[in-house]
Amino acid sequence: MKYRRSGRLVDMTQYLLAHPHQLIPLTFFSERYQSAKSSISEDLGIVNEILRSRRLGSVETSAGASGGVTFIPTVDMKAAEHLIDELCDKLEDPDRLLPGGYLYMMDIIGDPALTQELGRIFASYYRRDKVDAVMTMATKGIPLAYSVAAHLHVPVSIVRHEQRITEGSIVSINYVSGSKKTIQTMSLARRSLKPHSNVLIIDDFMKAGGTIRGMKDLVQEFQSTVAGVGVLTEAVHEEEKLVSDYTSLTKLSHVDVKNKKIQVERGNIFQQNT
Amino acid sequence: MKYRRSGRLVDMTQYLLAHPHQLIPLTFFSERYQSAKSSISEDLGIVNEILRSRRLGSVETSAGASGGVTFIPTVDMKAAEHLIDELCDKLEDPDRLLPGGYLYMMDIIGDPALTQELGRIFASYYRRDKVDAVMTMATKGIPLAYSVAAHLHVPVSIVRHEQRITEGSIVSINYVSGSKKTIQTMSLARRSLKPHSNVLIIDDFMKAGGTIRGMKDLVQEFQSTVAGVGVLTEAVHEEEKLVSDYTSLTKLSHVDVKNKKIQVERGNIFQQNT
Incomplete structure (x- = not known):
């Protein structure tokens, strides 16, 4: 034709x-x-x-x-800032507060058009970093991770808490949950990440950084390197975080359960050169 | 400008x-x-x-x-058939066989470009069905479900086996796993599906159909209707399936664990009018 x-x-x-x-x-x-x-x-x-x-x-x-x-x-950073400011407003809705100081976020994560835009911000930020794969933690990190990976055209490796029978040989590591200080296990199917990959870790939430730290250790078990770490929301943590080199889209700076007040601001990705 | x-x-x-x-x-x-x-x-x-x-x-x-x-x-059905035929060839690789007759499929599910194409087939098929939401089961149904939902511009509701603390009030139902005949529980956050929605159920795998049947029941608990059911792979099941009205992209027609032979063919979506 x-x-x-x-x-x-x-x-x-x-x-x-x-x-x-x-x-x-x-x-x-x-x-x-x-x-x-x-x-x-x-x-x-x-x-x-x-x-x-x-x-x-x-x-x-x-x-x-x-x-x-x-x-x-890439993304228009002005438009991205506008999108994130709207997201911060949405996240400050006191109806999101759940017992234990958690926030209900499934409507955000469950919106494919929004996750595509959010993933594009990370894909733009890490576009020169020769990323070979995106790694995330089941369940809530998956949508954002797929969006980032689609824009970068790389595969996704899904780490899990359980050990599933349907994935063949598995690499498991123990890690210390940073906020709860309990020892937990995370696993990744041996076949689901090629050795010597440069891995971008994407997750929905980071508090102390224990889970992210665990994923960084897991990357090493696959003789691979960490290209970067990106999270949708980071929470303020009283003590030092277990991970220092990361980017975030939003920052949960204050949660007052008693007075039902939530404060959310732009994450650190907007303070860095892109 | x-x-x-x-x-x-x-x-x-x-x-x-x-x-x-x-x-x-x-x-x-x-x-x-x-x-x-x-x-x-x-x-x-x-x-x-x-x-x-x-x-x-x-x-x-x-x-x-x-x-x-x-x-x-929409999709070009000829191109879709070609894509699915390639996928069937890949799935017939005997190295995929896992203990218990399961197939390793994470490389398929972990490929965002492929899941986007596969999701587009369902989005095209159900494009006139006034779908309001896509429902799927964690973990492996999520990537395909997001792709379908992105093309249809509707939100995703993620059903889970566990009951997570971070999602507020939850609706749980018991269901009978069709192949194992055990009673299991699935849950969905109350807030994550609007009542009176027309729901498209998407999952990665269906054998007897117990999980899909459970999701159909769960849809009813939200005073909602089922727009359709789409699965990436259906397996042949000796007895009658618990779900009759569904579409599949691929069909696992034969697994011979002893001789390491797998037979996969096009799913029933290619026999229907689109």
């Missing part, structure tokens, strides 16, 4: 958006549209210009025999 | 793809691009033509005061 420029632009845009962080040879597009490479290059220039002006990402060109283009998703 | 047609087409495409199943007024686009509605309508015609020709979806126009356009994602 022969395409005019207008048709090529629509299809190219959808194709690039659906294949982030993947090198696409120019010949792929020139064959798909039966068009000269020079026309394709011009088209890609237009797509790049518009996506960049919207701060949605960039179409990067690599020269040489393996030449082609790669779409790298 | 004033846009030329080429720029409008790129931005409109990305915007529509990012907002499936959402009515977008024409005035939104005419203000965004400072262009006349007649130009916007022409642009939308081009986007619609290309997305339809690729069978990626359609841009549907609704007239009247609330007039606008809605992007409805």
Whole structure:
């Protein structure tokens, strides 16, 4: 099928958006549209210009025999700050307070459009860090982790508290829960993370950082490295956190159970260079 | 910022793809691009033509005061069949066999690009069924459920075996596991599903159908209706299944543990009208 420029632009845009962080040879597009490479290059220039002006990402060109283009998703940090400020307002609703000072957050985590936007912030932040895999803890970290991984085009490894029979050989480690000071176990299927991976750890909540610390140790058990740590919400913890190098989208700075007051602010990712 | 047609087409495409199943007024686009509605309508015609020709979806126009356009994602069924045939081949790898006749599937479930494509098949199939929410069972149903929900633009309710303290009031039901014939409990946070919803149940695996049957009962506890049931893999079960009305992407038709032979074929969704 022969395409005019207008048709090529629509299809190219959808194709690039659906294949982030993947090198696409120019010949792929020139064959798909039966068009000269020079026309394709011009088209890609237009797509790049518009996506960049919207701060949605960039179409990067690599020269040489393996030449082609790669779409790298980013976020408009102003829009992200606005999204996070709205999220902070939502989280401050006193109806969220649960016994024990926990917050009800399943409506946030259960909103796929929102988790996609939130995951995009981490994917943009870690876009130059050669991430090979995303690791998360079941259950509530999974949606955000998948969003980050989809934008980075890497697989997800799901760590669990239980040891499931349906996953074959498993690597388990003990770790100390930072807030409760109890010894717990976490497991990951041997097959679900390739050795020598550079792993981005994503989770929904961090207080003392015991679970994150455990996942960092688990990464080592797979002869792998930690590319970074990102959490949806960090809570203020009286003592020193067990993890120091992490990024957060929101920060639960104060919970007053008695007076039903919750204070949530932007996380530290907005104080760092992106 | 004033846009030329080429720029409008790129931005409109990305915007529509990012907002499936959402009515977008024409005035939104005419203000965004400072262009006349007649130009916007022409642009939308081009986007619609290309997305339809690729069978990626359609841009549907609704007239009247609330007039606008809605992007409805679909799949190219030929491409979907090809994807599923490849998946069946992968699943037939004897190395997947685990003790008890289970199959290792975390690499499939852990691939975000693949789960997005698989979820799109269900989202396309149930696109006219006025789905209000997707329900799934932790842990392995979650990735597929989020993909379906993202394409349909509805929230996800995650049912669990445990009863977690961090979710407030919970609705629990007992159900009989179809294959093991044991009584088990599943729970869903009261707040995580609105009453009178039309719920699409999505899970990774179904054998006798006990878990799905349990989720159907749970939907009733929320005064809600079941829009449909979709599973990634159904296994052949010697006795009658506890659920009859479901769609599957793949069918595990034979497992011979002794000779390490697995047979997987296309699921029943490919035998139905879409």
